[in-house]
Amino acid sequence: ERRVAAFESLTKIPELKPVPRHRLSDEIEKIVQEHLKFDLVDDFNSNIWELLAADGEMKVYRRELEENGIVLDPLKAVHSVKGVTGHEVCKYFWDPAVRMEWEGTLDSSRMLEALSDDTLIFNQVHKRVWPAAQRDTCFWSHIRSVSKENKNDLDDWIVVNYSTTHDSAPIKEPMIRAWANVALICSTIILNRDKYADLSSVPRENLVCKITYVAQVNPGGWAPANVLRAVYKREYPKFLKRFTQYVMDKTKKLPILL
Numbered sequence: 001e002r003r004v005a006a007f008e009s010l011t012k013i014p015e016l017k018p019v020p021r022h023r024l025s026d027e028i029e030k031i032v033q034e035h036l037k038f039d040l041v042d043d044f045n046s047n048i049w050e051l052l053a054a055d056g057e058m059k060v061y062r063r064e065l066e067e068n069g070i071v072l073d074p075l076k077a078v079h080s081v082k083g084v085t086g087h088e089v090c091k092y093f094w095d096p097a098v099r100m101e102w103e104g105t106l107d108s109s110r111m112l113e114a115l116s117d118d119t120l121i122f123n124q125v126h127k128r129v130w131p132a133a134q135r136d137t138c139f140w141s142h143i144r145s146v147s148k149e150n151k152n153d154l155d156d157w158i159v160v161n162y163s164t165t166h167d168s169a170p171i172k173e174p175m176i177r178a179w180a181n182v183a184l185i186c187s188t189i190i191l192n193r194d195k196y197a198d199l200s201s202v203p204r205e206n207l208v209c210k211i212t213y214v215a216q217v218n219p220g221g222w223a224p225a226n227v228l229r230a231v232y233k234r235e236y237p238k239f240l241k242r243f244t245q246y247v248m249d250k251t252k253k254l255p256i257l258l
């Protein structure tokens with residue numbers, strides 16, 4: 001049963017503790033620190049970002065950027081979701097067992113290697129968008145908690161998906177390899193925090209998860225700019241709505257993952 005399998009897999013993900021070093025440790029550290037430093041800067045009033053879509057608390061922004069005729073538009077979105085923690089949102093984003101339940105842009109997702117308890121490598125094939133060639137991606141996916149200065153606050157959580165190469169994922173023409181640098185950063189606010197001595201007794205209605213999602217994608221080869229921008233405009237808001245709703249539905253009856 002898929003539902004049961006998904007939940008069990010989440011309970012099996014070990015809680016974050018220092019993991020042994022591996023061949024990508026240094027790169028991961030650098031990329032994660034860059035995301036933590038730049039993504040949370042509130043620069044929406046600076047004329048850098050253009051609002052692409054808005055729906056309730058969700059706002060999706062992009063910056064038009066082209067290099068040699070290839071669309072590289074950086075994307076940044078913020079959302080605020082009630083009833084879930086950042087830990088929960090990040091775990092469901094990271095967990096391969098549930099990916100196909102919320103990801104609507106994939107034909108397939110294959111885990112190639114577990115580098116450590118917090119880092120996996122994937123090869124994913126995206127749905128083909130006419131008239132462009134089909135794209136795949138190969139990326140490491142890393143999850144971690146980031147402790148706050150104030151010990152009464154819940155940790156922030158981050159997942160980074162960053163393109164890499166892997167011997168088990170050679171590029172197979174006519175497939176084109178797209179390049180991605182994606183981060184999901186979550187911060188949890190607890191309303192009426194002082195009413196609850198024990199954090200695990202906080203009701204879900206008192207939780208607010210602030211989400212920042214950034215994506216830099218290079219389609220890896222020619223794709224018509226107007227089609228690409230139309231796909232992004234449709235797919236990123238759809239993903240954010242669908243994925244956050246998925247996490248709310250999945251966690252509703254479960255104990256809070258702090």
Ligand code: 16C
Nearest residue numbers: 105126127129132135161178180182219223227228235239
């Ligand atoms: O972050 C998301 N998902 C993560 C887990 O899967 C992971 C995914 C990274 C996405 C990398 C995008 C690679 C796109 C390839 C370029 C497409 C060229 C198409 C040519 C068009 C003329 O971090 C959620 C990502 C959700 C939004 C992705 C938007 C990209 C659309 C991909 C094309 C599929 C369209 C499907 C139409 C139904």
